[in-house]
Amino acid sequence: MEYYEKKISFLGENIQIIRKHRGMKQQELANKIGINMQSLSKIERGVNYPTFDTLEKIMDVLGVTPNELLSGEWKYIDHTEPYIMDVIKREHQKVFENRQSG
Numbered sequence: 001m002e003y004y005e006k007k008i009s010f011l012g013e014n015i016q017i018i019r020k021h022r023g024m025k026q027q028e029l030a031n032k033i034g035i036n037m038q039s040l041s042k043i044e045r046g047v048n049y050p051t052f053d054t055l056e057k058i059m060d061v062l063g064v065t066p067n068e069l070l071s072g073e074w075k076y077i078d079h080t081e082p083y084i085m086d087v088i089k090r091e092h093q094k095v096f097e098n099r100q101s102g
Contacts, residue, residue: 010070010072011043011046011049011050011069011070012043012044012045012046012047013044013046013072014069014070014071014072015043015044015058015062015069016044017072018062018064018069019044019062022062022063024062026040026041026044029058029061029062032057032061033054033057033058033061034054034057035054055069
């Protein structure tokens with residue numbers, strides 16, 4: 001039982017860390033999941049625990065699984081990654097075209 005209590009105690013902290021990593025303000029996340037900022041603050045500080053419905057919304061907005069949220073081990077996928085890959089592909093294509101014409 002102690003193991004589960006420890007996992008749950010880190011839930012709020014993990015939500016806060018992931019939210020900040022995603023570049024979201026507390027108010028922004030609160031708005032997206034439909035609760036007030038004070039409630040989210042209490043969840044992040046471990047004062048209150050989210051309802052199952054709220055927890056599902058948090059996971060959806062932050063893009064994490066329940067295991068990632070509880071363990072604190074999530075994939076550091078950034079929204080800029082697809083953009084960067086597109087830029088690299090376009091630059092590679094330019095180099096290829098320049099070699100073909102030159």
